[in-house]
Amino acid sequence: MVMEQAVDRRAFVKLVGLSAGGIALSGGAVVAGLVGRRRVGAQEANKVVLAYSDYPDVAIANLADLKDGEPVFFDYPQAGQRNMLVKLGQGRTAEEGVGPGSDVVAYSAFCAHMGAPLDTVYNHEHAVLGPCPLHFSTFDLAKSGILVMGKATQPLPQVVLAVDAAGAITATGMYGLIYGWPANLITLDGGN
Numbered sequence: 001m002v003m004e005q006a007v008d009r010r011a012f013v014k015l016v017g018l019s020a021g022g023i024a025l026s027g028g029a030v031v032a033g034l035v036g037r038r039r040v041g042a043q044e045a046n047k048v049v050l051a052y053s054d055y056p057d058v059a060i061a062n063l064a065d066l067k068d069g070e071p072v073f074f075d076y077p078q079a080g081q082r083n084m085l086v087k088l089g090q091g092r093t094a095e096e097g098v099g100p101g102s103d104v105v106a107y108s109a110f111c112a113h114m115g116a117p118l119d120t121v122y123n124h125e126h127a128v129l130g131p132c133p134l135h136f137s138t139f140d141l142a143k144s145g146i147l148v149m150g151k152a153t154q155p156l157p158q159v160v161l162a163v164d165a166a167g168a169i170t171a172t173g174m175y176g177l178i179y180g181w182p183a184n185l186i187t188l189d190g191g192n
């Protein structure tokens with residue numbers, strides 16, 4: 001279901017892979033649209049208004065099953081969109097990290113530059129993903145996937161996680177556009 005509303009930072013997780021080019025200034029407010037744009041009313045001035053679709057909530061693991069530095073791979077939000085869940089450990093605290101130590105994070109396993117697979121290049125000592133086998137991009141997993149080096153110009157898309165009282169880890173959304181998709185929830189054949 002496509003919706004529009006004013007959002008805070010947290011609600012950005014519901015953004016459907018809108019690229020920076022999909023956001024435009026209009027009357028002093030930022031307006032973006034998945035299926036079109038609308039002008040915001042005076043009462044909405046200076047708020048961010050986005051068109052978005054809801055990501056599914058998908059259970060992916062339990063905290064009790066994670067070991068420091070041992071990645072778990074899962075598809076999200078669609079089949080074929082591969083991601084890596086990992087507990088950084090070593091006393092690190094990660095931005096958007098979950099769990100008692102705020103060190104459990106998940107990211108797309110497709111390089112933000114040209115989509116090369118990053119499945120085998122997790123560096124636990126430095127808590128980075130990379131260097132990418134194609135052009136050496138390396139992403140800091142404790143700092144929202146920001147680029148450390150290489151050719152990518154975007155951070156690595158990060159999966160938004162939630163944890164319940166029983167330790168169940170759920171994927172609830174995604175920051176950023178997964179490489180190769182025009183929008184994270186739109187299938188490549190044009191379906192939705």
Ligand code: FES
Pocket residue numbers: 111112113114115116132133134135136137150151152
């Ligand atoms: S595809 Fe990863 S750096 Fe180019």
